[in-house]
Amino acid sequence: MRKLFLLGISLAFSLNLWAQGISGATTGLQKMPGYLNLYWDAKKGKMYLEIDKLDTEILFHTALPAGIGSNDIGLDRGKISAGKIIKFQRSGPKVLMVEQNYGYRATSGDKMEMRAVEQSFAQSVLWGFDVMAEEGKSVLVDATNFYLRDGYEAASAIARAKQGVFRLDPSRCAFYLPYTKNFPENTEVEVTLTLTGEQAGPFLREVVPTPNAITIREHYSFIKLPDAGYQPREFDPRAGINSIEFFDYSSPFSTPIAKRYIRRHRLQKKNPNAAVSEPIKPIVYYLDPGAPEPIRSALMDGISWWNQAYEAAGFKNAFQVKVLPDTADPMDIRYNLVQWVHRSTRGWSYGFSVADPRTGEIIKGKVTLGSLRVRQDYLIANGLVGEYEGDKPSKEAEEMALARLRQLGAHETGHTLGLPHNYASNQNDRASVMDYPHPLVRIMGQNKLSLSDAYTKQIGDWDKIAINYAYREFKNKEEEKKGLKKIIDDYIDKGFLFLSDQDGRPEGSAHPITHLWDNGKNSVEELNRVMQVRRIALSNFSEKKIPVGAPMATLEEALVPLYLFHRYQVEAASKVVGGVFYTYAVRGDKQKVMEYVSGAEQRQALDALMATLKPEELVLPANIIKLIPPRPYGFNENYREVFKDRTGLTFDPLAPAEAAAGMTLRFVLQHERAARLIGNHAIDSSLPDFSEVVDKVVETTWKSAPQAGYAGEVQRVVNGAVLDQLIQLAANKDAANQVRAVATLKLQELKAWLGKATTSDVNQKAQYQFALAQIQQFESSPETVVITPPSKEPDGAPIGSFDAYSCEW
Numbered sequence: 001m002r003k004l005f006l007l008g009i010s011l012a013f014s015l016n017l018w019a020q021g022i023s024g025a026t027t028g029l030q031k032m033p034g035y036l037n038l039y040w041d042a043k044k045g046k047m048y049l050e051i052d053k054l055d056t057e058i059l060f061h062t063a064l065p066a067g068i069g070s071n072d073i074g075l076d077r078g079k080i081s082a083g084k085i086i087k088f089q090r091s092g093p094k095v096l097m098v099e100q101n102y103g104y105r106a107t108s109g110d111k112m113e114m115r116a117v118e119q120s121f122a123q124s125v126l127w128g129f130d131v132m133a134e135e136g137k138s139v140l141v142d143a144t145n146f147y148l149r150d151g152y153e154a155a156s157a158i159a160r161a162k163q164g165v166f167r168l169d170p171s172r173c174a175f176y177l178p179y180t181k182n183f184p185e186n187t188e189v190e191v192t193l194t195l196t197g198e199q200a201g202p203f204l205r206e207v208v209p210t211p212n213a214i215t216i217r218e219h220y221s222f223i224k225l226p227d228a229g230y231q232p233r234e235f236d237p238r239a240g241i242n243s244i245e246f247f248d249y250s251s252p253f254s255t256p257i258a259k260r261y262i263r264r265h266r267l268q269k270k271n272p273n274a275a276v277s278e279p280i281k282p283i284v285y286y287l288d289p290g291a292p293e294p295i296r297s298a299l300m301d302g303i304s305w306w307n308q309a310y311e312a313a314g315f316k317n318a319f320q321v322k323v324l325p326d327t328a329d330p331m332d333i334r335y336n337l338v339q340w341v342h343r344s345t346r347g348w349s350y351g352f353s354v355a356d357p358r359t360g361e362i363i364k365g366k367v368t369l370g371s372l373r374v375r376q377d378y379l380i381a382n383g384l385v386g387e388y389e390g391d392k393p394s395k396e397a398e399e400m401a402l403a404r405l406r407q408l409g410a411h412e413t414g415h416t417l418g419l420p421h422n423y424a425s426n427q428n429d430r431a432s433v434m435d436y437p438h439p440l441v442r443i444m445g446q447n448k449l450s451l452s453d454a455y456t457k458q459i460g461d462w463d464k465i466a467i468n469y470a471y472r473e474f475k476n477k478e479e480e481k482k483g484l485k486k487i488i489d490d491y492i493d494k495g496f497l498f499l500s501d502q503d504g505r506p507e508g509s510a511h512p513i514t515h516l517w518d519n520g521k522n523s524v525e526e527l528n529r530v531m532q533v534r535r536i537a538l539s540n541f542s543e544k545k546i547p548v549g550a551p552m553a554t555l556e557e558a559l560v561p562l563y564l565f566h567r568y569q570v571e572a573a574s575k576v577v578g579g580v581f582y583t584y585a586v587r588g589d590k591q592k593v594m595e596y597v598s599g600a601e602q603r604q605a606l607d608a609l610m611a612t613l614k615p616e617e618l619v620l621p622a623n624i625i626k627l628i629p630p631r632p633y634g635f636n637e638n639y640r641e642v643f644k645d646r647t648g649l650t651f652d653p654l655a656p657a658e659a660a661a662g663m664t665l666r667f668v669l670q671h672e673r674a675a676r677l678i679g680n681h682a683i684d685s686s687l688p689d690f691s692e693v694v695d696k697v698v699e700t701t702w703k704s705a706p707q708a709g710y711a712g713e714v715q716r717v718v719n720g721a722v723l724d725q726l727i728q729l730a731a732n733k734d735a736a737n738q739v740r741a742v743a744t745l746k747l748q749e750l751k752a753w754l755g756k757a758t759t760s761d762v763n764q765k766a767q768y769q770f771a772l773a774q775i776q777q778f779e780s781s782p783e784t785v786v787i788t789p790p791s792k793e794p795d796g797a798p799i800g801s802f803d804a805y806s807c808e809w
Contacts, residue, residue, distance in 0.1 A: 022050060022140045025133035034182020036222050038189070039140070040175070047147055047175055047189065049129075051088045051095060052138040059223040059363070060086045060097075060126075061354060062151045065179060065190060065331075066217035069207040069342065073161045075154050075216065077341045080352050080366055085225070086126065093131050095141055099124040102357045107259070108250035117249045147191050148173045152218045155195050163201030166214060169194050176217055179331055185224040186333040192217055223333050223363065225356055226266070232359045233470070233480075235260035237584045238488050238591075240434075240466035240498045241418050244360045261360040263353065264418040264470045267310075267318060272473060276311070279318045283310075284336060285365065285413060286324035291340035295374065295405060296323070302406030303338065303413045305433070305459040309467035318471075336365035338413065342372075349373065349408060351415030365416030369408065376561075377401040377439075383562045384441055384537050385449050387544035396451055400439060403455040407433055410459065419466050423504035423514045424497040427521055431496065432462035436516040438568055441533045449536055462498070465491050492590050497583065507571070508672030512579040512597050517568035524576060524605045527569040531617065534565045541624055553631045556651065557641045559624065560794050563656050567663060567793060570612060574667035576605035577693065578676040599686045606693060610700040612664050613718050615711040618657035625653050644791040653710065654717050659793040661718040665725045668697065671735035678738050690739065694746045697722055702750060706764050716767050723750070723771050724787045731782050751775045 020027075026048065032038040037050035061083040068075040085100045104121045106113040129141035148170065155166045172194030179190040193216055200211035208214050235243040241262040248259045269277035287299055303321045310318040321338075324330060330337050333354070354364040378393075378401040386394025410433040425432035430440075439454040469487050474480035499514040512523065520526030545558040579597035611617065630649040631637050643659055645652035667673075674690045681689040701722045707715050729735060730743035754772050759765050778785045 020133060022133045022135040022138060025140055032180070032182045034187050035185055035224055036182075036187040038180070038182055038187065040177070040180075045174060046142060046144045047180075048132065048140055049143040049146075049187075050138055050140050054088050054090055054095075054137065054139070057085050057087055057100065057225055059083050059221075059225050059354070059356065060099075061221050061223070063219040063221065064152050064154070064216065065219045067341075068154075068204070068214065068216060070203045072203045073157060073163060075152075075157055076368060076370075077339070079152075079368070080354060081152060083223075083354050083357060084126075085357055090131070090139065095129040095131060095139060096125050097127040097129070097146075099126055102246060104247045104249065106250035107248050110250065113250050143189075147175065147189050147220060148193070150193060150195070150218070151220060154193075154214075154216055154218070158195070158197075158204070158214070161201070161203060163204045164197045164199050166195035166197035169196045169213075172196075172213070172215070179217075179219065179329075181329060181331060183329075183332050183334075187222040188219065188331045190217055190219045190331075219331065221331070221333070223354070225358075226361050226363065230266050230356075230359055230361045232261040232361075233264070233484075235262050236469075236484070236488065236586075238492075238498060238586065238589070239469040239484075240420065240422055240462065240500075241470045242415075242420050244355070244357060262418060262470055263355050263360040263362055265362045265365075267315065267471050269315065269473050272475070274314075276314050276316050278316045282318050282320050283417075284320045284322060285338055285367075286322055286328065286330075286335050287338045288330075288340045289323050291369075294402060295340075298402040298405040299338065299369070299409040302409035305406075305410045306413060306417065306463075306467070308459045309464045310471065312464040313468045313472045315471070333364050336416065338367040338369065338409065341368050341370055349412050351412035353416045353418075362416070362418065365413070367409075367412045367416055369412060373408070374401050374405055377404045379558060380439065380561045381451055381454070383541070383545055383558045384439075384533075384565075385451050387542070388547040389544075391547040391549060393547075400451040400454045403457070404439070406457070407437060407455045414463065417467070418470050419463070420500050421504070422462055422466075422498050422500065423516060424499040424511075425460060425462050426515075426519060427497050427513050428461065428495065429521075430456050430460065430519075432460040434460075434463060434466075438517040438519050440519050441530075443529075443533060443536065447536055447539060449533060449540075462491075462496055465496065466498075488589070499584070506672075507667060508670045508676075509575055510578065510580040510582075510673075510676060512576045512581055512601070515568070515572035515575065518572040519569075523569065523572035524601070524608050527566065527573040527608045527612075530566045530569045531612065534562065537562045537565060538621060538624070541621070543627055551632045551635050552627060553629050553635065553637075555624075556628050556643070557638070559628070559656075560641060560643065563620070564660060564663075564793055566612060567660075570609065570664050571667055573605045573608055574664075574670075574673070577602050577609070577668065577688070578673045578680060579605075580676070580680070596680050596684055596687055599684075599688060602688050606668070606688070606696055609664055609668055610696060613661055613700055615657075615707055615714045615718075618660055618714050618718070619711050620653055620656060625651065640795045642794060644794075646791070654713060655791050657714045658717045658721065658791040661721045662725075662790045663793050665697070665721055668693065669725045669729055671729060671732050671739055674729070674739040674742070675736040678736070678742070690742050691746070694726070694742065698746065698750060703753070706759065706761065708761075712761070713763070716763065719767060719771075720788075721790065723774060724790065726750075727774065727778050727785060727787060730778070731785075747775050747778065 026039045030040040039048040062081045064075055064079040067077040085102060087098050087100060089096050089098050101121050101123050104117055106117045127146050131139045132142055133140040150168050158164060158166050174192050176190040176192045181188050195214045196212060198212060204211045243260045243262055245258060245260045247257050251257055265283050267283060268280045270280055271277040285303060291299060300321050307319040328335055349369045351367045353362045355362045378397050381397035381400035382394050386397035414434050419434050422432040422434045425435040437455055442450040442453060444450045469484060474483050499511060503509055503511050503514040504516050515523060546554055576597055580594055581597060582594035583591040585591040585593045628651040643655035645655050677688060677690040677693060681687045701719050706712060726743050726747055730740050730747060751772060754768050757768055774785060
């Protein structure tokens with residue numbers, strides 16, 4: 001009876017609200033007028049939404065204005081989800097929020113064609129609201145439960161990171177009114193949410209005060225879609241511009257069904273007939289005033305470089321950078337924002353944009369820059385050229401860190417303008433800020449290094465090409481088609497190249513030019529030069545790399561990036577082995593489609609890579625080892641920034657060598673590279689076979705003359721890493737059968753050699769016997785072989801960035 005009584009009261013209340021209309025139902029509530037009117041009931045903690053745009057397409061997205069602060073989990077301040085086009089559709093007393101399916105369309109304008117496509121593919125109802133009141137063509141709904149939920153799916157992200165199972169606790173959730181605001185073209189609501197759970201993982205325990213209760217803020221936006229004045233531009237894979245993609249079922253069956261438009265801001269000339277004109281409305285980016293000086297000025301400078309590219313595309317003062325004023329709200333869709341974000345560990349920066357899924361028009365650019373990255377850049381620079389005089393930092397190191405910030409600001413902003421990475425820009429002398437740049441260190445003398453030219457100081461020539469393709473205005477479609485073709489033909493004639501993430505990121509990738517964090521046109525020559533830089537830097541290493549008063553044990557953090565200074569150039573040179581040069585060629589253009597890297601170049605690369613495994617390159621100077629004691633009380637090590645020791649509390653002098661050798665071997669013996677070596681050699685016998693590569697590795701390590709002392713022990717560490725890599729490769733179920741066959745054969749050949757090898761050195765003899773036992777165990781029962789987990793190199797990246805349409809690939 002009591003339930004029926006309460007239900008009756010609730011029904012009577014709802015009917016009463018309906019009868020009063022919206023104005024009556026919202027009496028006494030705080031009205032927030034805007035794109036979709038909001039009504040706040042402070043007494044009950046409820047938020048009502050007035051929907052006066054039924055059956056109107058609206059852009060909806062969620063964001064994370066206050067995150068967790070762990071790079072590993074990825075729930076950072078300022079992250080934005082991909083936008084969705086929704087419609088509010090009424091059915092009797094219900095209003096459904098329906099996501100439209102723009103992946104499948106008919107662009108002909110024929111209503112029957114469009115209806116056929118719409119009914120062929122599913123839509124998604126994201127929420128259902130009960131109508132509380134109505135007035136004219138407007139309805140009032142209670143949106144409280146819609147907002148007070150984990151719409152960003154933070155709990156799922158925590159679970160994917162294996163940090164525990166968390167659920168929303170409604171009793172600890174509320175509206176966050178300081179950032180619940182309304183504007184003429186967008187409605188913004190923010191909520192405080194608390195996720196609770198048990199057995200929080202280590203990443204959570206690092207950053208959350210009470211790890212079983214994670215309080216974050218999530219943000220919901222309803223945004224007015226742009227008008228029909230924007231003209232989409234067709235995508236070309238050679239242009240270096242991001243895209244949207246959809247299936248167009250109204251396209252003739254003789255043409256591709258997949259259609260692609262580039263992503264870009266709307267930009268129009270005031271005077272279309274002028275070669276260079278000011279825009280009707282410039283693209284303005286606003287910098288977070290939370291970025292301190294001198295960082296703020298460096299970012300302003302670097303981001304403003306993009307105006308050079310727009311000038312080359314025919315615009316004057318089209319791109320501007322300003323500090324976000326106190327009167328502006330960062331959540332307002334009208335403001336492109338560069339945000340300064342803090343985390344507990346250094347992490348990726350990224351550039352993302354809110355775009356119209358129908359056309360690719362960018363509505364809002366959003367850049368997130370991690371604040372700890374600049375500290376790592378300073379650490380690297382100081383290790384290379386700086387010394388602390390007392391506690392005073394190195395000016396040259398500071399200048400390099402700020403130069404890197406300028407480049408980083410330009411890079412991430414470039415993503416929000418529509419540009420992806422171009423990892424082939426080194427072919428044209430650092431031609432793009434959209435590459436991942438390694439600091440260019442000049443050798444000035446026998447024992448002196450310079451960072452005066454570490455990073456570029458302006459926008460690159462490639463960046464101008466990409467902006468020209470995306471933003472140059474043309475009088476009509478015919479002129480546009482000819483003009484865009486000319487832009488691409490001209491850059492091909494000048495020798496520019498565009499290749500991106502799919503070609504540069506995978507460890508087994510093949511292109512000899514396309515790399516991350518490298519320098520120079522020839523990756524092998526640059527590896528040899530970088531090894532020389534590394535030798536000088538290590539010879540100059542001293543206690544002056546940390547300030548007076550810092551624990552001596554913290555020298556290890558300064559040592560790591562110097563010892564592994566060659567890490568990215570090793571990866572670059574490894575791609576020459578089994579390498580294949582190719583382009584994004586289309587039929588009819590002048591680009592070379594593909595060709596194998598010559599056998600001579602591949603063997604030169606292999607020689608350079610093997611040189612990195614020699615004991616003389618891997619041993620640490622004795623003075624460095626004696627400078628690093630165990631960690632003092634209260635200064636726990638950050639495992640991400642130091643070598644993985646096998647000696648307990650004391651610094652392990654073999655751990656750096658194990659990490660560096662394992663890094664080289666991981667790239668050289670990568671299973672896809674091995675398969676490519678086999679296939680390429682089968683087609684062209686002048687190219688090295690995988691068998692030749694393995695023989696070279698074994699000759700450089702196991703079969704080289706044994707050394708004594710520290711160098712001998714380093715040699716044994718490298719030998720062990722080679723054996724482990726071969727065993728893992730032979731057992732790798734993802735590797736091609738012939739790759740596994742060759743690896744197995746080489747293990748048998750090594751076993752035969754070990755059976756004949758003699759030595760009077762007890763440590764060398766012990767390794768020989770252990771290696772024989774390992775191979776025999778693998779032969780008899782591969783699944784039972786116990787391989788010591790490799791001491792992987794400490795984190796190097798991010799030296800830059802990572803996210804969809806940006807740096808996360």
